[in-house]
Amino acid sequence: MDKLMSLLFPKRCPFCNEVLESFHLDICPECEKIVDEFYLIEEPTCKKCGKPLADEEQEFCLDCKKNPRSFEQGICLFRYGHRQNYRSMGESILRFKYSGALTYASYYIRKLIETYTQVIRQFEVDAIFPIPVHKSRYKQRGYNQAEVLAKELSKQMNIPVYSRCLLRTKKTSAQKELTKEERARNLALAFEVKQLPKDVHRVLLIDDIYTTGVTMEACTRVLLQAGIEKVYVASICSGQN
Numbered sequence: 001m002d003k004l005m006s007l008l009f010p011k012r013c014p015f016c017n018e019v020l021e022s023f024h025l026d027i028c029p030e031c032e033k034i035v036d037e038f039y040l041i042e043e044p045t046c047k048k049c050g051k052p053l054a055d056e057e058q059e060f061c062l063d064c065k066k067n068p069r070s071f072e073q074g075i076c077l078f079r080y081g082h083r084q085n086y087r088s089m090g091e092s093i094l095r096f097k098y099s100g101a102l103t104y105a106s107y108y109i110r111k112l113i114e115t116y117t118q119v120i121r122q123f124e125v126d127a128i129f130p131i132p133v134h135k136s137r138y139k140q141r142g143y144n145q146a147e148v149l150a151k152e153l154s155k156q157m158n159i160p161v162y163s164r165c166l167l168r169t170k171k172t173s174a175q176k177e178l179t180k181e182e183r184a185r186n187l188a189l190a191f192e193v194k195q196l197p198k199d200v201h202r203v204l205l206i207d208d209i210y211t212t213g214v215t216m217e218a219c220t221r222v223l224l225q226a227g228i229e230k231v232y233v234a235s236i237c238s239g240q241n
Helices: 002-008 029-038 062-066 089-098 104-123 135-141 145-157 180-187 214-225
Strands: 073-079 127-130 166-168 191-193 202-210 230-238
Touching (some): 089 202, 104 145, 127 145
Parallel strands (some): 127 202, 202 230
């Protein structure tokens, strides 16, 4: 059965994008060594958002120093940037986000859990909320990449996921094309909360990419205003400052 599945639905490595030799693999063994050595985020990291820091003397990244955060704490898994002579995790995320490479999620979440199981458990969250996309973008892509991640994390950690509580009601310009100030204005009033479950008080927000933190902050604020007590955030890829 596994051989048949491999032929009908070949899984590709989330790093090199080549077809995996076995259906049971989620990344090429050699690629995983490269990712672990060059892209997996390690200390020092920002104590607030989890972005990698260049200086061990730093406690917070520049964005968190300049902009107060409403979320409690964040974790980030991989560096987004390119490493000489290697592909980048940024390329991997873009295939996942825009080209339907949804099988990558099993590797991303497996690695997130291996790296941060204890931290996530200490958050003691009641639910996972994916960062939402506008319905027009969902229709265009056919999926919300953050929701794919949330469902995979829910399956592996037995934490319920709610995909319809946090909504994006305003279609916004692509964040990557904007300055930090433009991003904040772009996301003003873009999100709203509907039908929060009564037993959900602490939430883990999950997204694919963390850059300035503006999106996570905007979502956190509306959740807190709606009655959520504490919000934590997790991202697969992060920039560095």
